[in-house]
Amino acid sequence: MPRDAAVLDGAGSAALPRRRNYARRYAWFVVPAAVVVIAVIVFPWAFTLYVSAFDWRLGGERRWVGLGNYETLFTDARFGWAVVRTLAYTALAVVAPMLLGLAAALCFHRRFPLRGLARTVFILPMMATPVAVALVWTMMFHPQLGVLNWLLTQVGLPPSLWVYSADTVIPTLVLVEVWHWTPLVMLLILGGLASLPIDPYEAAKIDGASPWQAFRHITLPLLAPFIVVALIIRTIDALKAFDTIYVITQGGPGQASETINIFLYLQAFAFYNVGYASAVVVVFFAIIMLLAALLLWTRQRVRVT
Amino acid sequence: MRRVTRALERLGFSLAVLALVSPAVLVFLWMLSLSLKNELDNTAWPPVFIPDPPTLDNYRDVFARNDFLLYAWNSVVVSFSATGFALLVGVPAGYGIARMRAMRAAALILIARITPGLSYLIPLFLLFQWLELTGSLLPIVVAHLVITVPIVVWVMISFFEGLPGELEEAALVDGATLWQAFRHVALPLARPGITVATILAFIFSWNNFVFAMVLAGRETRTLPVAVNNMLTFEQIAWGPLSAAALLVTLPVLLLTLVAQKQIVTGLTAGGVKGG
Numbered sequence: 001m002p003r004d005a006a007v008l009d010g011a012g013s014a015a016l017p018r019r020r021n022y023a024r025r026y027a028w029f030v031v032p033a034a035v036v037v038i039a040v041i042v043f044p045w046a047f048t049l050y051v052s053a054f055d056w057r058l059g060g061e062r063r064w065v066g067l068g069n070y071e072t073l074f075t076d077a078r079f080g081w082a083v084v085r086t087l088a089y090t091a092l093a094v095v096a097p098m099l100l101g102l103a104a105a106l107c108f109h110r111r112f113p114l115r116g117l118a119r120t121v122f123i124l125p126m127m128a129t130p131v132a133v134a135l136v137w138t139m140m141f142h143p144q145l146g147v148l149n150w151l152l153t154q155v156g157l158p159p160s161l162w163v164y165s166a167d168t169v170i171p172t173l174v175l176v177e178v179w180h181w182t183p184l185v186m187l188l189i190l191g192g193l194a195s196l197p198i199d200p201y202e203a204a205k206i207d208g209a210s211p212w213q214a215f216r217h218i219t220l221p222l223l224a225p226f227i228v229v230a231l232i233i234r235t236i237d238a239l240k241a242f243d244t245i246y247v248i249t250q251g252g253p254g255q256a257s258e259t260i261n262i263f264l265y266l267q268a269f270a271f272y273n274v275g276y277a278s279a280v281v282v283v284f285f286a287i288i289m290l291l292a293a294l295l296l297w298t299r300q301r302v303r304v305t
Numbered sequence: 306m307r308r309v310t311r312a313l314e315r316l317g318f319s320l321a322v323l324a325l326v327s328p329a330v331l332v333f334l335w336m337l338s339l340s341l342k343n344e345l346d347n348t349a350w351p352p353v354f355i356p357d358p359p360t361l362d363n364y365r366d367v368f369a370r371n372d373f374l375l376y377a378w379n380s381v382v383v384s385f386s387a388t389g390f391a392l393l394v395g396v397p398a399g400y401g402i403a404r405m406r407a408m409r410a411a412a413l414i415l416i417a418r419i420t421p422g423l424s425y426l427i428p429l430f431l432l433f434q435w436l437e438l439t440g441s442l443l444p445i446v447v448a449h450l451v452i453t454v455p456i457v458v459w460v461m462i463s464f465f466e467g468l469p470g471e472l473e474e475a476a477l478v479d480g481a482t483l484w485q486a487f488r489h490v491a492l493p494l495a496r497p498g499i500t501v502a503t504i505l506a507f508i509f510s511w512n513n514f515v516f517a518m519v520l521a522g523r524e525t526r527t528l529p530v531a532v533n534n535m536l537t538f539e540q541i542a543w544g545p546l547s548a549a550a551l552l553v554t555l556p557v558l559l560l561t562l563v564a565q566k567q568i569v570t571g572l573t574a575g576g577v578k579g580g
Contacts, residue, residue, distance in 0.1 A: 025483055029401030030410065032394040033458060040425070040450050041417045047428035104325050112318070118326050120565045125329050127561040127568065129512045131529040132550035135536060136336045139543050147335060147352045179328055184572065191573035240421040243514045247533055261423055269519055274427050281424040288419060 048278045056275030069279035078255065079280070082263040083287075085170065086239060089259055092174040093181075093238040098231060100178065101185025108186065109193040126183040134247035137176050138163075141248070163249050166256035173257055176244050181237060185230045192226025193219075232295045239288055260284050333558075339547035340364070347543040363548035373549065375524070376531040382442055383517070383527055384510040387449035391457040391506050396499060399461020400487055404470070411462055417455045425451050426519050433520065440522045448516040453506040460505065460571050464498030465491065501571035504564050508557050528553045 052070075055063040073079055108119050125133070140148045141162035149159040162172045200218045209217075242261045245251070251258035251266065258266075264284060268277035339347055340363050341356040367373050402410045425448065433444040472494070473486040481489070517527040526534070532549045535542075561568060 026401045026405045028483075029397040029487065030405075030407070033398030033454060034410075036390075036394050036450055036454055037413070037417070040429070040447060040454075041420075042413075044425045044428035045420075047431070048424065051427065051431070103321075107318070107321055107325060110318070112322065118322055120562060121326050121329055123565065123569070124333065124558060124561060127508055127512075127557055128333075129529055129550075129554040129557055131512075131514045131533050132336075132554040133332070135532065135546055135550045136332060136339070138536070139339065139547070140332075140335065145348050145350060145352075150350070150352050179332065187569055187573055236419050242421070242423060247514075247536070261421060264421075264423055265515075268427050269430075274431065278427055281421075281427065285420060285424065288421070289416075292419060 048281050051275055052278035052282055054275040056273075056278075058272035058274055060272070062275075065275070069276050070283070072276065073279050073283060078258075079260075079263060081255065082258050082260045085257065086259040086261075089170055089174060089177075089241065090235060090238040092171065093177040093241065094231065094234050096174065096178045097182040097185045097234055098227070100182045101230065102189055102227070104182065104186040105189035105193055108190055123183040123187065125180050128180075130180065130243035131247050133180065134176065134244040137244070138248050141172065163257070164253060166253055169249060169253065169257045173241075173245055173248065176248070177238065177241060180244065181234065184237075185234055188230040188233065189223065189226055192223050196222050228295065228298060232292060235291055235295060236288060239291065260287070336547050336551050339543050340551050342544060344542070344544055363544035364552075366545045367549045367552065373531070373552075376526050376528050377552075379442060379445075379521075379525055380511060380528040383445050383449055384507055386446045387453045387510045388457075388503060388506045390446075391450060391453035392499065392503060395454050395457030395502070396461050396492075396495070397487065399458050400465050400491060400495075402458070403462050403465035411459075414455045414458050414462075417451070418459065422451065422513070423515055426516065430519060439520065440525065442525050444520045445517050445525065445527065448520055449510045449513060451516075452509050452513060456506045456509060457502040460502040461495070461498055464495060464501070468494055497567075500564075501567045504560060504567050505571045508560060508568075511557055 053064060053066055055061070055065045055068065104122065108115065108122070112118075140146050141164070143149060143159065143161050143164055146162070148162065152159055160172075161168055163169045196219065200222075201214060204214045204218060240261060241259065242265070245257055245259060245262055246265065249257045251262040260280065261284070264277055264280045267273045267280060338354060338356060341359040341361070342353060343360055343362065346353040346356065401407070429444070429448055433439050433447075438444050468491065473490045476486040476490050477483070512529065513527075514529040514533070517525075517530045518533070521527065521530055532546075532553050535546055535549055
């Protein structure tokens with residue numbers, strides 16, 4: 001017995017360097033993708049940093065300004081408002097889909113007739129082409145002829161101006177976002193529900209726990225890691241929202257729905273101010289990474305407790 | 306009494322499911338309804354819900370006047386090339402990263418997924434202008450790699466990590482090269498994963514709007530850009546607009562209906578999404 005163990009041990013230590021050698025040889029599999037990633041992902045990051053140090057107009061002059069663009073950015077009220085709007089939009093577009101997605105996941109976790117079909121229909125919005133969907137919503141939001149205002153008057157509510165008023169444009173755009181992305185939250189949480197053990201529930205049943213108690217004290221704590229993953233993904237996606245906002249309002253009315261992404265687009269491709277826009281990219285990226293890191297940190301804490 | 310409460314509970318649950326599903330159903334049905342009515346019915350008040358009689362004029366209109374087929378062809382070329390190329394480089398990469406346990410490479414892919422798509426556009430735009438490539442489909446295909454390559458690599462990493470390595474090790478012991486072990490052992494086993502990666506990469510490339518909007522010229526627009534350009538605020542032409550929007554998103558919706566199992570697997574595995 002001890003001899004066998006020694007042999008095994010010896011084989012193990014001999015295999016270790018060989019295995020490391022193998023690991024290096026696997027690197028060849030990654031080379032083509034690495035070239036592509038460097039060309040279309042890493043190079044743009046580096047080049048953006050470089051461009052952000054210039055006063056660079058498309059088809060015009062180019063002048064080194066160092067950190068000048070960043071200084072301008074931090075005193076630019078229009079950018080400040082874009083940040084505020086983005087955060088407000090993100091808060092709404094995270095909380096609502098998280099709550100609805102959790103409820104939907106609990107529904108779809110139960111067995112019922114036609115569940116497969118219902119789930120497929122439920123995830124359709126997430127896969128649909130955002131531009132196509134945004135166009136339909138634009139028509140539905142029409143203040144005079146839109147079907148949504150007709151529905152409001154049918155239930156006795158006053159018609160709304162939807163995306164045509166500065167007061168209602170952000171919640172209205174969030175409505176589209178909720179419609180679009182609640183399914184992804186649902187799927188991520190549903191995956192978590194499917195992986196839960198059944199033993200605690202049986203024990204709780206024997207102890208006479210109510211369904212609500214079981215949910216509050218068993219399901220929620222076990223589900224917490226999945227909820228946090230969904231939260232991280234949803235937050236990042238909400239921060240990055242562009243297609244529907246651009247198609248429906250282009251940042252309007254006025255600048256009432258101009259988020260960081262829209263501001264960035266306008267600076268770069270409407271005002272051709274690519275140096276300034278690159279500085280926006282860098283700051284925007286920092287904001288996203290900061291929020292992602294913050295959420296990851298909460299995830300670690302959730303794991304510990 | 307107990308039976309009554311159970312029946313009530315059942316009814317409540319059915320209503321909840323109905324409430325969850327109806328927003329999706331109603332928006333798509335309204336889209337269909339708009340596309341099958343003439344302009345008079347589309348702008349009627351109160352709204353006309355059921356087209357009576359339904360007309361295909363809007364669809365004829367779309368195909369007749371908007372170079373729709375050219376843009377459809379552009380979309381097909383861009384999505385297929387970007388997906389195909391991503392599979393070519395991304396499947397081996399996912400394999401290599403999974404077998405090397407190269408967490409740093411995986412993290413890089415994750416950061417690429419986190420970054421807004423728009424932020425790649427300024428450098429790529431300047432680069433393509435400098436290379437004088439604007440006006441062809443090539444820049445759009447290259448830009449779409451920003452979406453498709455991370456999706457494919459990410460899905461394949463999680464798939465290959467779930468594959469036991471014993472079979473390949475047996476092949477290696479029998480004298481196969483690493484490439485042979487990958488090509489003849491791992492790759493055939495990875496077919497379900499490749500299907501998932503293909504479907505997701507294709508859908509998110511097809512749906513992408515912003516890359517083509519900036520990089521495309523008149524002749525090289527993809528469908529989402531073309532359909533957005535149809536939106537004119539001066540005149541309301543809801544019928545043709547809805548018909549075009551429906552045609553753009555129909556391939557994706559059909560693909561979702563057919564391959565919902567794969568899509569669910571892929572999205573829950575990595576939570577990947579393009580753009």
